[in-house]
Amino acid sequence: MFDALNVSATGLTAERLRMDVTAENLANAQTTRGADGQPYRRKEVVLREISQGGGFGAQLANALGTGAKSRPGGVEVAEIASDQTAGKMVYDPSHPDANAQGYVQMPNVDTVTEMVDLIDAQRAYEANVTAMSASKQMFAKTLEILR
Amino acid sequence: MLFDTTQNALEAAISGAATRQQALAANLANANTPGYQRVDVDFHSSLAAALGSEDSKDALHSVKFAAQVDSSGATRADGSSVDVDSESAKLAANALEHQAAVQVAHARIGILKSAMGVGG
Numbered sequence: 001m002f003d004a005l006n007v008s009a010t011g012l013t014a015e016r017l018r019m020d021v022t023a024e025n026l027a028n029a030q031t032t033r034g035a036d037g038q039p040y041r042r043k044e045v046v047l048r049e050i051s052q053g054g055g056f057g058a059q060l061a062n063a064l065g066t067g068a069k070s071r072p073g074g075v076e077v078a079e080i081a082s083d084q085t086a087g088k089m090v091y092d093p094s095h096p097d098a099n100a101q102g103y104v105q106m107p108n109v110d111t112v113t114e115m116v117d118l119i120d121a122q123r124a125y126e127a128n129v130t131a132m133s134a135s136k137q138m139f140a141k142t143l144e145i146l147r
Numbered sequence: 148m149l150f151d152t153t154q155n156a157l158e159a160a161i162s163g164a165a166t167r168q169q170a171l172a173a174n175l176a177n178a179n180t181p182g183y184q185r186v187d188v189d190f191h192s193s194l195a196a197a198l199g200s201e202d203s204k205d206a207l208h209s210v211k212f213a214a215q216v217d218s219s220g221a222t223r224a225d226g227s228s229v230d231v232d233s234e235s236a237k238l239a240a241n242a243l244e245h246q247a248a249v250q251v252a253h254a255r256i257g258i259l260k261s262a263m264g265v266g267g
Contacts, residue, residue, distance in 0.1 A: 003169045004165070004168045004169040004172045005172075007169055007172040007173045007176050008172045008175070008176060010176050011172075011175060011176030011177070011178075014176070014179075015179070018179070047177070047179055047180040047181075048180065049177050049180050049183050072169055072170050072172070072173030072174075072186050072214050073173065074172075074173055074176045074177070075173075075176040075177045075179075075180055120179070121179075123231075124175075124178050124179055124231070127175045127178060127231050127234075128172075128175055128176055130175075130235060131171065131172045131175045131176075131235075131238055132172070134168070134238050134239065134242045135168050135172060135242075137242065137246075138164070138165065138168060138245050138246070141245065141246050141249045141250075142165075142245075142249055145249060145252055145253050145256065147253075
């Protein structure tokens with residue numbers, strides 16, 4: 001019965017992670033020395049659909065053979081991929097990481113793209129919150145039959 | 148029997164709306180999943196078929212609601228067929244439909260309670 005809440009919760013988790021990763025990209029927009037000593041590479045969250053509900057109720061229903069065949073299960077993060085496109089070369093001879101020609105290899109982070117991703121994740125998060133509160137109200141209404 | 152076909156139909160409608168809510172929530176959760184095909188539960192048709200059958204009371208007891216992939220809508224550039232606005236609208240409509248069924252079911256139980264002298 002509470003599967004709709006779990007489904008919305010998977011959406012909240014995924015969108016929050018997207019927001020975290022976007023924030024990390026923005027924070028590292030000028031980082032010329034990443035973990036491997038190379039300029040930071042922007043990260044991107046890859047989302048994937050959960051085809052079967054993973055919760056206890058869904059597992060039990062499957063074991064008993066009473067579960068609907070195509071039970072919507074929500075969303076999960078498949079991987080956090082790093083973007084392999086090349087970053088900009090900026091002319092700054094005084095920079096410690098400048099090459100012999102005076103150019104610095106910058107991270108491939110575009111702040112405009114990241115801001116758009118941030119707003120996108122925020123709106124998607126809000127949509128899931130709305131769905132969750134609608135489901136919650138529905139369950140509360142169902143319980144009112146008992147009164 | 149205490150409960151008639153209408154009451155059974157209302158219960159089935161409540162259960163159908165709850166199943167549909169899950170499908171619509173899954174669509175919103177996958178709003179940013181590339182290639183995702185939206186799912187929906189057509190519980191109205193299942194209910195209408197059950198009500199139209201010979202032994203509608205038994206049919207209502209055994210009616211099952213399952214989510215089906217809906218490929219009728221437009222597909223976005225990333226292969227997903229989810230439109231957040233239309234999903235939100237469907238979600239709100241479904242919640243109202245569910246509430247309507249619950250209120251009618253509640254009122255009918257109230258009538259039975261009055262008849263039994265326990266008050267509604």
